[in-house]
Amino acid sequence: MNFFKRKTTQPSSGCLGKGDNSNKINFSLSIKNTWLLWLCQCLNIAVIALELSTWMLAIISLSLVWQALLLHQNRDRVKAKKPIKTGIQLNHRQNTHLNKQRVTNVAPILLGIFALLGCLAIAITAKEVGILTSMLHLLCFSYVLKAFELKARSDFYQLFLLGLFVLASSLIFRQDLAFTLITFTLLVINLAVLLQLFSLEKAFATNIKVVVILLGQSILLAIVLFLVFPRLSPFWQVPLAKSAETGLPDTVKPGDIANLTRSTKLAFRADFGQQKAPAYSQLYWRAMVLEDYDGRQWSKQKAARTTPSNTVAGADKSSNDKSLTFDASTTDVLPLNYQVIVEPSFQKYLFALAPAVVAGDKSGIKAQTGYTFSSTSVISQAKSYQLASYLTAPLALELSQKSKQVNLRFPEGSNPRLEQFALQLQHNYADVQARAQAVLTFINKEKYAYTLQPQLLDNNSLDQFFFDTQSGFCVHYASAFTFLMRASGVPARMVTGYLGGEYNGDDAQQFNSKGHLSIYQYDAHAWSEIWVAGKGWLRIDPTSAVDPQRVNSGWSSELLQQQSALNNDLISLYQLKNSALLNALRLQFDALDYQWTRWVIGFTTKQQYNLFKNLFGKMASWKLALVIGVSLIISMATFMLFLHLLNRAKHTQQVLSxxxxxxxxxxxxxxxxxxxxxxxxxxxxxxxxxxxxxxxxxxxxxxxxxxxxxxxxxxxxxxxxxxxxxxxxxxxxxxxxxxxxxx
Amino acid sequence: MGVMTIFSLPKSVRRLVDKSFEYWLSRRIPNRKEHQLNSRNIMIYPTRFGLSYLGFVVLVFLLGTNYQNNIILLFSYLLASLFISVMLHSFYNFSQLRFYSMAKQQGYAGDELYFPIQITAVKMHYDINVHFTDRTLNSQIERIVQCPRGSQEIKLSYKSSKRGKHYLGRVTLFSEYSLGIFKSKSILDFGHCAIIYPKPTNLIVGQYQLSPQSDEQSIESYQTSNLVGTDDFSELKSFVRGESRARTAWKQLAKGQGHYSKHYQANQGQLKWLKLDDMPSNDVETKLSYLCFLINELTATNQHFGLALSTDTNNRSMNIPPNTGINHQQACLTALALY
Known part of the structure; x- marks a missing residue:
């Protein structure tokens, strides 16, 4: 049943040229094939749909629906014409006549106008959405439009390659195991659709089987290539993905982090190797230190604001810097070594258990003031780094005058009731730590509630929270606490990051255990630090006063239920954690994903080099190149031999009786x-x-x-x-x- | 063909290249009635799509490198090694097929001639295409989408309006199975040739009288003209196994005289020679067409005739002595074709 007919006179566009002028097989797609192709297109687009603008998606789905309608119409027409046609496969001339009628379904002018309008829209929005997204728009748009003019086999090939490119570019944005599996499954489907062209009468399932066998045989060589093929540095600058930033915001106001906790996305993983992971309540993953408070929100102290004014301040700052980053030589605390693998967040901050120093490769990581770390570039791919933490070591025994000023500053009169309360505390408790403890006890005694759905505050008034609504999430408590401390004359600041993490491995308590910690977005947390002379910055978490379980072992089931109610995932975290089987599966998959992230996504030039060094010892680079070349050739040869034997085996198997x-x-x-x-x-x-x-x-x-x-x-x-x-x-x-x- | 035009070598060089290729081919794949495909006679090379596929893989590799994205790199490596496994699959899909074809076919000018090629497979093969290597023959590509175990027949058609003996050259078989990335191809030589008889043209019988050969030889042939036929009874011979029972002399058998069969003699009133020169036309081709028609007519009515294409009666190759039957007809028609 020839569906589309190749016209030899048709000039085919694109780089592929007139693919099969030399052989005059007429191009045919059965109805089943066209539908499969359509479905395949839908799936390919679906993979990348999240990265496209809404209007583009609308255009694409419009085109797909249009095409489906055309296909439907064609089917009816074929049905009507069926009695005339006999000897379908060989009867060429008769079909030509029929096909010509069918091809003229879409007027080329109409299609051209549509394409032109689409391109115009893409060009206009290019500035707004960024180069990468507009290129994606162009790719997807042409992918969908190409399907309208399938006249020759080369058109089909072009469509196929475009589809594969859509798949490949979807991997720019996500690389986790689940997504990669989906992409490779789609690759199988794409290839099967292509294979269908050459083995028309086979069922699609058999074709899928054939493709899986083909890919299975190819995977061996692919892995060798992956391990051996030299990793090159980028050839030219490419537009980076401008994805939405995930994770902690730069500025925090009460209620911010509660929103973040609706997400069950992974933030990062930590691997302590052979060492015992610290207790849950010790796992304060520091990301940002927020020192500026403007009466509404907390933000990072902006260094740039002070430096240009005078050089003295700049010099002061640099010395300040030195004292605020941790120096491992000053302490005799045993270090805790671990590896952190950050998921792409499209931000710069990294996570550490303070105080810490970078243990391994220092490239791309900057130590920041306030014992935090940040990446030199936006994290758009999984990134891993080694840290050594000295958990019990004190933070900054000396506090510079400037820093002290900053950490005592608050807009006066912004929360008068709290200020008054602070003065009262200052009067009652002379000792700084006792004062802090008094606040915690106050919070614990009074009817404070820890909830994901706090009542909204007017103008983010801390007074209103502390005295009226009395319900809030970590930021509410940390903000109020820090404010109280500052108002009572204690240098205090807000720290954001993540608390805890889910241990995935044999047994967290065992020594020698193999496993890792997964820290999810819902583990996001905020706490306070106060500076005490002689002790340095002390971590005080007011959340522990209102919901000790959160700090000691994680979310209470009440919070989990709240979270399930708030986000409308198909399977909520609450359900997952309650069903043992599902949870076990989830943990298994998480472990797999971790290995994937660690060994495949994180496989760098350095690791490749180490691999060679382990295998062949240290050597000159030309020898290395030689080894690479030889191993490539050998693996290629063994691969071919392997396939040869595999195919031969069928014949030797028929042992004559x-x-x-x-x-x-x-x-x-x-x-x-x-x-x-x-x-x-x-x-x-x-x-x-x-x-x-x-x-x-x-x-x-x-x-x-x-x-x-x-x-x-x-x-x-x-x-x-x-x-x-x-x-x-x-x-x-x-x-x-x-x-x-x-x- | 496109490649040829791109390079557009000087004609002499091209001819030389073609010739040496022909020579190489004839040594590698000699003329045989039966061929089995194996590594000796299969050529495998990437198609245009295969080349663009490779280009595409490089593109994906660049994408992966520029984004320093391991998964995209893995994707491109997988596609690259798929290229190689598809090559092998393509080869195994094509090899071990057996082809058998009769070399010679005869037919009239303007008629479609079919050259059957028998394909024997020991396993399932896909997408087998067959056509004459010489594209000027205008034969269509015949395609077998699925070639199951066992034997199949494919027919190559050939049509010519020119009488004569045409050598059709080699037959190209190709398959683009698995993904169209590779083309497995073989150019087999079955020694195909077509003998095209002239197109028969109606001749009103009255217009032309078959004439006896007027020279002395004819007298001699007159005497020997009592040949086996169906018209008159001549004798009884004892039955030989294999003879038609319709000829059994039942009377004798019933009398118990033994199993005999009757033999008849054709009545050859006149020895007929078909002569080229006698044909009512000035054009040789038309004359041959008339002759063709007459030969068919006479054979259909089972008459005795000879064919004289040259005036020189002693020319054995051009003159066919009188006879009847299908074989005689074929001999005569072939002589017309080759004239």
Whole structure:
């Protein structure tokens, strides 16, 4: 059933050219194939849909629907025309006539106008959405439009390659295991659609099987290539993905982090290797220190604001910097070494258990003031780094005057009731730590609630929260606490990051345990630090006063339920954690994903080099190149040999059974007499021929043939088979005997 | 063909290249009635799509490198190694096929001639295409989408309006199975040739009288003209196995005289020679067409005739002595074709 017909005169656009001018097979897609192609297109687009603008998606889905309508119409038309058509496969001329009618479904002018408008829209919005997204728009748009003019086989090929490119570019944005699996599954489907072109009559499922076998055989070489092929540095600058930033915001106001906790996305993972992971309540992953408070929100202190004013301040700042980053040589606390693998957040901050120093490769990581770290570039891909933390070491025993000023500053009169309360505290508790403890006790005693859905505050008033609504999430408590401390004359600041993490491995408590911590977005947290002379910055988490469980072991089921109610995921975290089976599966997959992130996504040039060093020892770069080349060639050769054997195996497998050997021997004897059996001749026919030419041999050979036939084609029990084989051998001996006598 | 025009070598060089290729081919794949595809006679090379596919893989590799994205790199490596496995699959899909074809076919000018090629497969093969290598023959590509175990027949058609013996050259078989990335191809030589008889043209019988040969030879042939036929009874011979039972002399058999069969003699009133020069036309081709028609007519009515294409009666190759039957007809028609 030819669907589209190739027109040899049609100039095909694009780089592929006129693919098959030399062979004049007419291009045909069955109805099933066109629908499969359509479906495949939908799936390919769906993979990248999240990165496209809404209006583009609308255009694309419009086109797809339009195409589906056309396909539907065509089917009806084919049905109507069916009685005329006979001998579908070979009857070329008749089909040409029919196809020409069908191809003219979409007027090229209409399509051209549509394409032009689309391109115009893409060009106009290019500035707004960024280069990468507009290129994606162009890619997807052409991918969808191309399907309207499938006239030649080369058009189909172009469409196929475009589809693969859509798949490949979707990997720019996400690389986790689940997504990669989806992409590779789609690759299989795409290839199967292509294969369908060459094996029309096979079921699609069989084609999928064939493609899976093909890819399975290819994967060996692909892995070798992945390990061995030199990783090159980028050839030219590419537009970076301008994805939405995920994770902690730069500025925090009460209620911000509560929104973040609706997300169950992974933030980062930490691997402590052979060491024991610290207790849950010690896992304060520091991301940002927020020192500026403007009465509404907390933000990072902006260094740039002070430096240009005078050089003295700048010098002061640099010395300040030094004291605020941790120096490992000053402490005798044992370090805790671990690796952190950050998921792409499209931000710069990194996570650490303070105080810490970078242990391994220092490139791309900057130590910041306030014992935090940040990446030199926006994290658009999984990034890993090694840290050594000195958990019990004090933070900044000395506090510079400037820093002290900053950490005591608050807009006066912004929260008068709190200020008053602070003065009262200052009066009652002279000792700074006792003052802090008093606030915590106050929070604990009074009817404060820890909830994901706090009541909204007017103008982010901390007064309103602390005295009226009395319900809030971590930021509310941390803000109020820090404000109280500052108001009562204690240098204090807000720290944001993540708290805790889910341990995935054998057993968290065991030494030698193998596993990792996964920290999700819902682990986001905010806490306070106060500076105490002689002790440095002390971490105070007011959340512990209102919901100790959060700090000690994680979310309470009440919070989980709240979270499920807030986000409308198909399977909420609450359900997941309550069902043992689902949770086990989830953890298993998480472990797999972790290995994937660590070994595949994080496989860098350095690791590649280390791999070679481990395998072959240290060597000159030309030797390395030689090794790479040789191993590539060898693996290629073994791969081909492997495939060769795999395909050959089918033939050696057909071991000839005894009777077949006997019959073949008899045939060989006859061939010597000048009586060969043509391959196409049946056993009976050949016996007849022998009868005619050698009447003496007739009886013996006919018996032999008869036994052979029944052994081959009759269903016999093993006993019967043996018996018959014996008699056949007997016949053969007779046959030989006669033959000898004759000669 | 496109490649040829791009390079557009000087004609002499091209001819030399073609010739040496022909020579190489004839040594590698000699003329045979039966061929089995194996590594000796299969050529495999990437198609245009295969090349663009490779280009595409490089593009994906660049994408992966520029974004320093391992998964995209893995994707491109996978596609690259797929290229190689597809090559092998393509080869195994094509190899071990057996082809058998009769070399010679005869037919009239303007008629479609079919050259059957028998394909024997031991396993399932896909997408087998067959056509004459010489594209000027204008034969269509015949395609077998699925070639299951066993035998199949494919027919190559050939049509010519020119009488004569045409050598059709080699037959190209190709398959683009698995993904169209590779083309497995073989150029087999079955020694195909077509003998095209002239197109028969109706001749009103009255217009032309078959004439006896007027020279002395004819007298001699007159005497020997009592040939086996169906008209008159001549004798009884003892039955030989294989003879038609319709000829059994039942009377004798019933009398118990033994199994005899009757033999008849055709009544050859006149020995007929078809002569080229006698044909009522000035054009040789038209004359041959008339002759063709007459030969068919006479054979259909089972008459005795000879064919004289040259005036020189002693020219054995041009003159066919009188006879009847299909074989005679074929011999005569072939002589017309080759004239």
């Amino acid at each position: 005894k009777w077949q050997v006997v019959y073949q021997k008899a045939l060989a004897q006859l061939a010597k007499q000048g009586m060969g059996k043509p391959a196409g001749m049946t056993v009976n026919d050949f016996a007849k021929q022998v009868r005619e030419q050698y009447p003496e041999l007739a009886i013996a050979f006919t018996r032999l043939s008869a036994s052979y036939n029944s052994l081959c084609y009759q269903t016999l029990s093993i006993n019967e088979q043996d018996k018959l084989a014996l008699t056949m051998q007997h016949h053969y001996r007779q046959f030989l005997h006669i033959l000898k006598k004759q000669s």
